[in-house]
Amino acid sequence: MRLIRSLNVNILLIFSCSLLALATSCSSLNQKQLIYTTPERRELLINLPYGQGEEDYKTNLDGASEQLFSYKDGSVVYVSRNTTWPTPNGERVKQSGISASSNQGSSGTDEKGLCWKEIHIEGFIVGYTAVPPSRLRRFDRSLNSIRLKD
Secondary structure, three states, rough: OOHHHHHHHHHHHHHHHHHHHHHHHHHHHHHHHEEOOOOOOOEEEEEEEOOEEEEEEEEEOOOOOEEEEEEEEOOEEEEEOOOOOOOOOHHHHHHHHOOOOOOEEEEEEOOOEEEEEEEEOOOOOOOOEEEEHHHHHHHHHHOOOOEEOO
């Protein structure tokens, strides 16, 4: 009888651990981690908000690049480096008069009430634009997830 109880407890424990592992892996299926690598082997890692749709790249011969992720609601996350063209929030950053290179970056709302933010981190420019206020927390969490590796 003890053997049967012991087996049942072990089976229950294995089943519970399996469910926990499955739940943890499913929650990360909707999130994509971008690893942006420079020619100098510098990496910027960022967890993108879930639900990303199209991915777009801009580059030029001088080594400038920008990677954009568009969402169904029209919001966009971008990572840029060495660009000579304005970022999606470039004009807003200039108009705000706040230095995007500060720790907080530059942020605000546009004429439609949608949120934007841009920060500069050791040569990278990272931001989002056209984010509905209801999704702002997710996009801020994404920018807060940024990690740099040498």
